Amino acid sequence: xxxxxxxxxxRGVGLTLYVTGAxxxxxxxxxxxxxxxVRSPVAIVRAIATLYINIVRVIPPITWLFLIYFGLPQYAxxxxxxxxxxxxxSIIASAFMAEIYRSGLLSIPDGQREAAxxxxxxxxxxVGHIITPQAFRVALPAIATYGIGLLKDSALASTIGxxxxxxxxxxxxxxxxxxxxxxxxxxxxxxxxxxVVALVSRQVDLRLRRKIGVA
Amino acid sequence: MDMLTQWIGWLPNLAPGLLVSLQLTGxxxxxxxxxxxxxxxxxxxxxxxxxxxxxxxxxIGRGLPALVLLYLMYFSLPDAGITLTSxxxxxxxxxxxxxxxASEYFRAGLAAVPLGQKxxxxxxxxxxxxxxxxxxxxxALRISTPPLAGxxxxxxxxxALAFVIAVPELMSKGFEIASITFEYLxxxxxxxxxxxxxxxxxxxxxxxLELRLGRHLQRN
Numbered sequence: 001x002x003x004x005x006x007x008x009x010x011r012g013v014g015l016t017l018y019v020t021g022a023x024x025x026x027x028x029x030x031x032x033x034x035x036x037x038v039r040s041p042v043a044i045v046r047a048i049a050t051l052y053i054n055i056v057r058v059i060p061p062i063t064w065l066f067l068i069y070f071g072l073p074q075y076a077x078x079x080x081x082x083x084x085x086x087x088x089x090s091i092i093a094s095a096f097m098a099e100i101y102r103s104g105l106l107s108i109p110d111g112q113r114e115a116a117x118x119x120x121x122x123x124x125x126x127v128g129h130i131i132t133p134q135a136f137r138v139a140l141p142a143i144a145t146y147g148i149g150l151l152k153d154s155a156l157a158s159t160i161g162x163x164x165x166x167x168x169x170x171x172x173x174x175x176x177x178x179x180x181x182x183x184x185x186x187x188x189x190x191x192x193x194x195x196v197v198a199l200v201s202r203q204v205d206l207r208l209r210r211k212i213g214v215a
Numbered sequence: 216m217d218m219l220t221q222w223i224g225w226l227p228n229l230a231p232g233l234l235v236s237l238q239l240t241g242x243x244x245x246x247x248x249x250x251x252x253x254x255x256x257x258x259x260x261x262x263x264x265x266x267x268x269x270x271x272x273x274x275i276g277r278g279l280p281a282l283v284l285l286y287l288m289y290f291s292l293p294d295a296g297i298t299l300t301s302x303x304x305x306x307x308x309x310x311x312x313x314x315x316x317a318s319e320y321f322r323a324g325l326a327a328v329p330l331g332q333k334x335x336x337x338x339x340x341x342x343x344x345x346x347x348x349x350x351x352x353x354x355a356l357r358i359s360t361p362p363l364a365g366x367x368x369x370x371x372x373x374x375a376l377a378f379v380i381a382v383p384e385l386m387s388k389g390f391e392i393a394s395i396t397f398e399y400l401x402x403x404x405x406x407x408x409x410x411x412x413x414x415x416x417x418x419x420x421x422x423x424l425e426l427r428l429g430r431h432l433q434r435n
Contacts, residue, residue, distance in 0.1 A: 054415075055411065058410070058411040058412075058414040058415055058418070059372075059407045059410055059411045059414075060372040060373070060375040060386075060410050061372075062375045062376060062378065062386060063375060063386065063403060063406055063407045063410055064407075066386075066389075066390075066399075066403045066406075067400070067403040067404065067407060070393065070399035070400075070403065071399045071400035071401075071403045071404070072400065073399075074397075074398075074399050074400045075400060151280075152279070152280035152281070153280065154280075155280035155282040155283055156280075156282055156376075158282070159282075159378075159379055166280070166282060166283055166286070169283070169286065170286060173286070173290045177294070179286075179287075179289075179290025179291045179293075179294055180287065180290065180291030180294060180295075182290070183283055183286050183287035183290060183291070184287070186283050186286075187275070187278070187279040187283050187284075187287065190278065190279060190280060190283065191274075191278045191279070194278060
């Protein structure tokens with residue numbers, strides 16, 4: 001039975017990875033803008049960014065997806081299920097990524113910025129070559145953990161009809177009446193993907209540590 | 216303004232859903248937290264099989280998406296001859312999920328109690344369970360409380376998932392209204408506002424709790 005279920009459900013792995021990866025990418029980019037806005041010298045920009053982050057975080061992901069997939073077409077654009085899922089998860093990821101970047105930046109001592117200033121480096125060089133590389137290294141484990149969380153959240157995309165792992169598992173459960181086995185297979189797929197992500201991120205982390213020369 | 220009158224009209228229909236959401240959250244926490252503590256204690260046990268059992272349940276509860284856990288229960292329990300209401304099924308799935316995450320916080324709390332406390336308890340003649348209950352546990356609980364309160368807020372948000380197995384909670388009620396009135400945007404905005412404002416209230420309570428628990432530390 002597993003031999004039949006596995007290929008049927010594994011068809012969804014591609015879309016699960018696609019939705020997760022695209023959302024993490026877009027969320028990561030919007031998150032950069034957000035963290036810049038949160039640290040902006042202009043009070044109103046700071047207020048808007050903080051408000052955005054808080055609003056995004058207090059609304060459950062499933063409510064976001066429904067708002068975007070069912071709510072938006074009523075007045076504006078019609079979205080495919082995949083587009084709606086990616087937009088929804090990008091919005092959610094942006095708020096969490098902004099928080100991760102912020103804690104990464106906070107871990108960089110002020111002395112680094114002062115030292116760069118004393119050396120006569122421009123603001124752009126300081127951010128690009130001094131602050132970002134160090135902050136990224138600190139933030140990497142948190143980004144990987146969040147990525148795994150987002151992978152699990154992406155199962156929600158099945159509720160609006162994205163054909164990813166959980167969607168196919170549900171199909172198999174209904175068609176074959178092997179509910180337990182279908183979702184064990186789906187669960188195993190999620191765990192395997194999470195493990196691979198965790199192992200890769202740990203390798204990258206170790207390599208970065210060695211490169212920078214900290215224990 | 217138009218939307219506001221709509222919202223006021225829908226509130227009576229959504230209120231029972233919100234009650235179910237809160238019930239689902241409350242019961243999952245009520246069963247999930249003790250389960251988490253049990254997992255944490257088992258993980259620290261000297262008897263290896265207990266550690267394995269704890270590891271198995273914690274890793275599945277944390278490693279699977281909550282949605283998959285819900286479906287797993289929903290589709291497999293009836294096959295095993297167990298027929299439960301969808302609400303009970305959701306409570307079991309969310310309890311497992313909550314317990315798995317909570318066990319990590321309990322474990323961190325237990326690990327944060329200095330070894331000297333245990334030695335001091337032993338020296339005072341408080342051995343085994345008694346020492347654990349009177350000396351170690353209260354200190355560990357104080358450390359674990361803030362993250363657990365944060366988890367409680369997440370469980371409330373997670374309760375919206377029960378929608379997929381037709382538990383009549385807030386999201387389902389919203390879906391019902393939306394499919395009758397076709398006012399999707401407006402209905403889901405209202406549910407978002409309800410979830411959001413309640414989450415804010417809970418987060419505020421967590422802040423107060425954190426301050427209160429840290430009070431004795433601020434004084435010195």
